[in-house]
Amino acid sequence: MTDDRPTVAVWKFASCDGCQLTLLDCEDEFLTIAGVVRFAHFAEVSRARVDGPYDLSLVEGSITTEEDLLRIQEIRAASRRLVTIGACAVAGGIQALRNFAAEGAYAAAVYAHPEYLSSLETSTAIAAHVPVDVELQGCPISRRQLLEVITAELAHRRPVLPSHSVCQECKAAGTVCLTVCDGTACLGPVTRAGCGALCPSIGRGCFGCFGPSSGANPGALVDELLGAGTSRAEASRLFATFNVGNPVFGDQSAALTGRGEQEEPT
């Protein structure tokens, strides 16, 4: 009997596993998905391995080692379609903070023998190395958006993903604006929708998990935040988390303090 289901492979680079876990968090849909596709390579879930080519590769994590520079080329060559999932794969992740540090400083702070390591000095997005067909933003990605992307890929259509900002999700949910009301620092105006404006709904400013929205103008937001009492150092840190590797956030953070010479502890 031939198995003519499309093959899906899931790959991990430098990451926390949370985005591929999101596929398993589709508890109601997982067995259905596993019926219509064949998981040909999904190390977290299965001992079974099928050689490529693969119809769809989902790639989590960022490129941080020489080996991974080669591995991503092989995966791209073996994949008809390649979708990156999550802030690490799309923007380099929180570990991209090293891109702004003095050479070698990070490894020496954590490891007694940095010479045992073979890390690159940078953490970079998958798209910096190979063509990517769809990028799914988020730290972590949204379960709903992941299902949409898989469904769209199976149907050979383009996924419907938002490019607008978290602000619009707040308006749709009727959440009162925190920045306007009490000056809470919030990245909602420049952050891509997808989480459902979770943080503002609990009285917390958005901290940018989903990266920049399309056409984001962080400079204008910074003026607003500084005017409302946020310090330059705080504002710089706010842009320098999971999506610091995206220049829209990373450059803004650097402009606020000059990253690398960011406040040293006293």
Next chain:
Amino acid sequence: MTHGSGTHRTVAVEGLSRVEGEGSLRVDVRDGVVEDVALTIFEPPRFFEALLRGRAAAEAPDITARICGICPVAYQMSACAAVEDAVGVRVDDRVTALRRLLYCGEWIQSHALHVYLLHAPDFLGCADAVELAERDRAAVQRGLALKKTGNLVMETVGGRAVHPVNVRVGGFYRAPSPAAVAALAGPLERARDAAVATVGWVAGFDFPDVEGEYRFVALRGDGCYPMESGRVVSSDGLDVTAAAFADRVVEEHVARSTALHARLDGRLEYLTGPLARYALNADQLPEVAVRAAAAAGLGTRCANPFRSIVVRAVELVAACDEALRLVNGYEPPEPAAAPVEWQAGVGTGATEAPRGLLFHRYELDGAGLIRSARIVPPTSQNQLTIEADLRRVAQAGLDLPDDQLTWRCEQAVRNHDPCISCAAHFLDLTVARR
């Protein structure tokens, strides 16, 4: 894959699966004796301790959550405990109760994932839970439903299942409404029943007859099973604060691993996680978990690493029951978070991640910026003990054909649910027989 013949053989498998992260494993056998074993972790390091320097301590819970997508709450809880210790913040009992409820959600989610999707297929000869579902769909669905309930608790209390957003130093951004928390009772009651059924299911598996010689280390709960706080105790009489424990754990960087190897007092191997918690806290389990454990034939101590799946299932029962107790007694903390005044200091926080003891230590400056950070996850503490297990299991299984020995060795690693992303990932198995 088999190479060679007679007493000189190599068995190699590329990629150990159904663990969180990636690493490699090697067993060297010469003339029928296991000579050397090595669990090698080459998860690309992400340098969290370095990138935390100069960050605000208030950011530590959200940044360190990104170490692990499967146990982000553990990182958030240990980070909060350490920062609060450094600045002298005491949280109110209602905050502690809500944190414990959130943590129960993570235990349920993580243990259900491990028991049903990562570990059980080994005992039933399946490559994965998808194949298992072809044989016993109801079992896999029960596991997924349990996992979903854990996620529901995390979403209700924390805002989302992976990297919750509601946790802050001092407590929470907003306490969930009593109605939202009360709505968890029904699903949790069903989950508790499913967890009891899980204990019965896994207790019926066949277990290799192997006993480990373990030095167990866990938090000791104060009247309840340990989770978000407690003193650190061991099976050989240790009983110290988290800070004193952290001082005694010495980590070593070895060439083969990007995970640091931890030893107590620089020399003693030890094991944290379900087997250790159970051995040191069985008397603290709720009644329903005690009954389930007894029905499964589990004593008050279990040293067969393969039977850790039964202990994990008993902990699932305990976590569901504890979550129900907390839901029924829920009072929203007011305020939702204790006020924090930043000051210079050093603090340590230790909590029980699903996989074992996780401690953080931070040194803060007067403005609340982190001067130095130390994070010790369960897997780097367990790594040497996992290697000792591998040696024992490989030696006991040398009569098995190569493919079965290989699977058995993989299983010996999975017994401990290693979180290699936490420890730093990439398991390839190489068994060399010479």
